[in-house]
Amino acid sequence: MNIHEYQAKEILRSYGIPIPRGRAAFTEAQVERAAREMGGRCVVKAQIYAGGRGKAGGVRLTGCADEALQAAKDLFGRTLVTPQTGPDGLVVRRLLVEEAVEIAREFYLSITLDRQSSRYCMIASAEGGMEIEALAEKSPEKIHIVTIDPLVGLRPYQARKTALALGMTGKLCEECVTLMMNLYRCCLEKDCSLVEINPLVVTGSDWLMAMDAKINFDDNALFRHPEYQEMTDFSQIDPLEITAGEFDLSYIKLKGNIGCMVNGAGLAMATLDMLSEYGGAPANFLDVGGGAAKDRVAAAFKIILGDPDVKGVFVNIFGGIMRCDVIAEGIIAAASEVGCTLPIVVRMDGTLVEEGKRLLQESALNVLFTHDLAEGVENIVRMVQG
């Protein structure tokens, strides 16, 4: 789960990590007022669920409150396209107004899961502000990694070694040790899959400060943090993905015109691959999950049909725990409710498949039933193109 920079910074501050003085703003008036409070010289930063904002023009340094207001007028409602947003970009609805800070040095610092060792690791570099992936490719020797034993936790000596490697000394080094320890505590207590400070800066007056921050929460741990629910900015998420979330369905909008409903993530990915291979273009990824009930299948089908690009639907279900008659009932219910006339190809296999087939064929839907995966894919691609 994503949150905005200003929310991430609030969390860091609650762990004693220094951040610039700032305010989140939802209106132009709020931006102007915040800028006045900062004394005019400030940074206005677009809050979107993606990085690379600076290069896309989403970060403005302003010299007075009027300039901040101009920046706000320009940024609110603007669509930012960055390497992380995809070609459609994301619309700016919130801004962060921060005091401008004099920067002496910049660093990179993050904690995330290392899949290789199945442990959290702390990643640090004296090359702040750069994208860490790019740095890892260009000069991996400039990245310092500490793999953290969960039974022992991050130890101060490990943090100190890292801070020294970054070139910090004396009081500054010890401050950085404290900051790193707090960052690890934050990562665990808040169930983060990533906490990233980039850049972590040393200010002109020799203070450590988190100039930019990014936090991702572990989706599996949301049940431990009911408060996260309210932090989501729905303007940053595709509306169909929001509805899917309500039904606990895994849905991702894609560019094509063949709607897809599949059970199981692996089979869903393989189905999309196969549609492309046969010259079709999938409109979405949708995993209805293992034990989906009739209303969940119906909800899934409605989400697929809610995408105006969809010109046909391919259902690929390998029964297993899911009963094919239940899937069929769900499809029929949803398609009848929205008056769907689009071609539907259903490929089902598994428990009670004959019953599912009978229900579909007896319905008034424009549906073709098949047992064979390749045959199903071929048919839907042809029907959508024809």
Next chain:
Amino acid sequence: MSVLVNKDSKVVVQGITGRAGLFHTRQCREYGTKIVAGVTPGKGGTIIDGIPVFDTVEQAVRETGADVSMIFVPPPGAADAVLEAAAAGVGLAVCITEGIPVRDMVLVKRTLRESSTVMIGPNCPGIITPGECKVGIMPGDIHLKGKIGVVSRSGTLTYEAVKQLTVTGLGQSTCIGIGGDSIIGVNFLDALRLFNEDPETEGVFLIGEIGGGAEEEAAAWIRDNMKKPVAAFIAGRTAPPGKRMGHAGAIISGGKGKAEDKIRTLRECGVAVAPSPAKMGETMVQVMK
């Protein structure tokens, strides 16, 4: 022979009284699995479907000699369930539960390093030795006792592969669903090692997907150590970068974990990669010739 489970395996089900737990306990028993005990805290001393229920795994092991645990405990208590199984000395813990927090699994994985318990999963369909023992949620009837070891990060895609292996007559020695999470117990390498030494396994089919570097690691190991032919399929060639495709571990980030890289590496290491999910069985037949 076979790997990890066979006709003598004695299975305890943690979370047996839950809806999914009970449903799949019945399915497994119908398949022929020896289900000897169930565990649900607070329900010790009761009997469900003729299976004795205990409060703890330790009691279940002591009373019934269970050596395999199948875990259906919901996410908040699932990590504890795996740790309990390990503490009770169960040899194999198969964790079906989907949605366990990463922080919990980091601890579990670390703790299991000092234990002899092998974990499969979490977020997996389980393990089956056709005709002998099914510990998991896969449909039993698509399997055929045979000679191909199957190892997979996916669920339903595995069923697809299994069915094709059955239709082609090759059958399966053992199928292991290792799970789709970022942190898992048995991985590709562990499974390949087991299959390499198992006299009943004559070839291996590996099913991978985008995210992480496990397939690349497996490829290198196959090139250097594998005595048997291996075929594979990788899902997610058309997946958009940065999006989580259902499985927590299925994400391409920072240009790493792409399907085409995995496919290329596997092919370079002598593994036949099926061009399409409809051709998994066919590809296996070709390498077995």
